[in-house]
Amino acid sequence: MSTESVDRYYPGLEGVIANETAIANVEGKEGAGGLEYRGYSIEDLATGASYEETAFLLLHGDLPTSSQLREFDGRLRSSRTLPLPLVDLYRQIPSSIHPMDVLRTSVSVLSHYDPEVNAPPTDHAANVRKAERMIAQMATAVAYRERISKGLDLVAPREDLDHSANFLNMVNGQVPSETMRRAFDLSLVLYTEHELNASTFSARVTVSTLSDIYSGIVAAIGTLKGPLHGGANEEAWKVLEQVGSPENAESWIQDALARKERIMGFGHRVYKTGDPRARILKEYCTRLAAEVGDDRWERIAEPIEQAVTSQKNLPPNVDWPSARLYHYMNLDIELYTPIFAMARVAGWSAHVIEQLDHNRLMRPRARYIGPPNREIKPIEQR
Numbered sequence: 001m002s003t004e005s006v007d008r009y010y011p012g013l014e015g016v017i018a019n020e021t022a023i024a025n026v027e028g029k030e031g032a033g034g035l036e037y038r039g040y041s042i043e044d045l046a047t048g049a050s051y052e053e054t055a056f057l058l059l060h061g062d063l064p065t066s067s068q069l070r071e072f073d074g075r076l077r078s079s080r081t082l083p084l085p086l087v088d089l090y091r092q093i094p095s096s097i098h099p100m101d102v103l104r105t106s107v108s109v110l111s112h113y114d115p116e117v118n119a120p121p122t123d124h125a126a127n128v129r130k131a132e133r134m135i136a137q138m139a140t141a142v143a144y145r146e147r148i149s150k151g152l153d154l155v156a157p158r159e160d161l162d163h164s165a166n167f168l169n170m171v172n173g174q175v176p177s178e179t180m181r182r183a184f185d186l187s188l189v190l191y192t193e194h195e196l197n198a199s200t201f202s203a204r205v206t207v208s209t210l211s212d213i214y215s216g217i218v219a220a221i222g223t224l225k226g227p228l229h230g231g232a233n234e235e236a237w238k239v240l241e242q243v244g245s246p247e248n249a250e251s252w253i254q255d256a257l258a259r260k261e262r263i264m265g266f267g268h269r270v271y272k273t274g275d276p277r278a279r280i281l282k283e284y285c286t287r288l289a290a291e292v293g294d295d296r297w298e299r300i301a302e303p304i305e306q307a308v309t310s311q312k313n314l315p316p317n318v319d320w321p322s323a324r325l326y327h328y329m330n331l332d333i334e335l336y337t338p339i340f341a342m343a344r345v346a347g348w349s350a351h352v353i354e355q356l357d358h359n360r361l362m363r364p365r366a367r368y369i370g371p372p373n374r375e376i377k378p379i380e381q382r
C-alpha cells in the first residue's frame with residue numbers, strides 16, 4: 001500500500017501537473033499567457049503555417065522544409081481513400097446517429113485495415129505513419145458519412161487539392177473560395193493542439209497501459225464529444241439561434257444565467273482572461289460574413305459577448321467563433337465537433353507518441369468517502 005496523502009485533492013484535476021510535454025505550452029511567452037505549439041506562437045502559426053505544416057510540426061517536432069512538406073503532403077493526399085467495408089457500414093448505420101459517434105466507430109474500423117495493425121504499440125515510426133493515415137482518412141470519413149446520411153452521391157477525394165479544400169469539396173461538392181479555404185485551414189491550425197485538455201489526457205491515459213494509438217484516438221473522440229469540451233461548438237451555434245436577434249441578447253443571457261445555465265462557447269479552465277484562439281478566429285468570422293453577404297450572426301454574436309462578459313466576466317473560447325465560421329461554409333451543425341476531431345487528431349497523436357516514448361502507467365488515487373468497516377450480514381438479515 002502506498003503512503004501518498006489523500007488530503008491533497010484537486011477536483012477536476014485543476015492545476016495538477018500530470019505530464020511533461022514538449023508539444024504545447026499554454027503559459028505563452030515567458031508565462032504571460034497564450035498558446036504555443038513546440039515553441040511557435042499560434043499567432044505566428046496562424047499567419048505563417050498551413051494545417052499540413054502544423055500537423056508536421058506536431059508529429060515530427062519541427063516545421064518542415066519544402067521537400068519534407070512536399071513528401072508529407074503527398075503521403076496525406078495518397079492516403080485519403082477509405083476501406084470499402086467502412087463505406088458500406090455508413091450505408092447501414094441509421095442516418096439519425098450523430099456524426100461524432102460514427103467518427104468514433106470509423107477510427108476503430110480504420111484500425112482493422114491499417115497496414116501496420118500488428119506493429120508494437122511503442123513503435124515510434126509506425127505510430128507516426130498511422131497518425132498521418134488517420135489525419136488523411138478522418139477527413140474523408142466525416143465527409144463520406146455526411147453525404148451518405150443525406151442520400152447524396154459521394155465526392156471522391158481529389159489529389160490536386162490541399163487538405164482543407166479537399167474536405168470542403170468532399171462535403172459540399174464544390175471547391176471553396178480562397179477566403180473560405182483559408183479560414184477553414186486556420187480553424188484546423190487553431191483546433192489541432194491544446195496541451196493536456198480532457199480528450200488529450202484520455203488518449204494519454206489509454207496508451208499509458210501500452211494500448212495502441214488507435215485505441216487512444218477512439219478514447220479521445222469519445223471524450224471530445226461532450227458539450228463541456230469539443231461538443232461546445234455545436235451548442236454555441238444553438239445559443240445564437242435561440243437568441244435570434246441582437247435586441248434579445250442581453251435579456252436572454254440574463255435569464256439563462258439566472259437559471260444557472262452554462263453559456264456554451266464561453267469560459268475556459270485555463271484561459272481566465274481570454275482564449276487567444278477565439279480572438280484570431282473572430283476576425284475571420286467578419287470576413288466570411290462579408291463574403292456570404294449576411295452579417296446577421298455577427299450582429300447577434302457581439303451583444304451576446306458583451307452580455308456574458310459584463311454579467312459573468314467570462315470571455316469567449318475557440319468554440320464560439322468557430323460555430324459561425326462553419327455556418328458560413330454551409331456545414332451542418334452536427335459536423336462542427338467532428339471537424340474539431342479531424343483537426344485535433346494530429347495533436348492527440350503527437351501526445352500518444354510522446355507518452356509511449358517515455359511511458360509510465362497513469363494510475364492516480366481517489367479519496368474514499370463511502371461507509372467504513374462494514375460487515376456482511378447473512379442475506380436473510382439485510
Ligand code: ACO
Pocket residue numbers: 012227228229230232261262263264265266267268269270312314317318319
Ligand atoms: N456559463 C455560465 N457560467 C459559467 C460558464 C459558462 N460558460 N463557465 C463557467 N461558469 C461559471 C460556473 O457556473 C461557476 O460559477 P459559480 O462559481 O458561480 O458556481 C464558475 O464559472 C466556475 O465554473 P467551473 O465549471 O468550476 O470552471 P471550469 O474551469 O471547470 O470551467 C468550462 C471550464 C467547463 C469550459 C466552463 O467554462 C464551461 O462549462 N463552459 C461552457 C462549455 C464550453 O464552452 N466548453 C468549451 C471549452 S473550450 C474547449 O474545450 C475547446
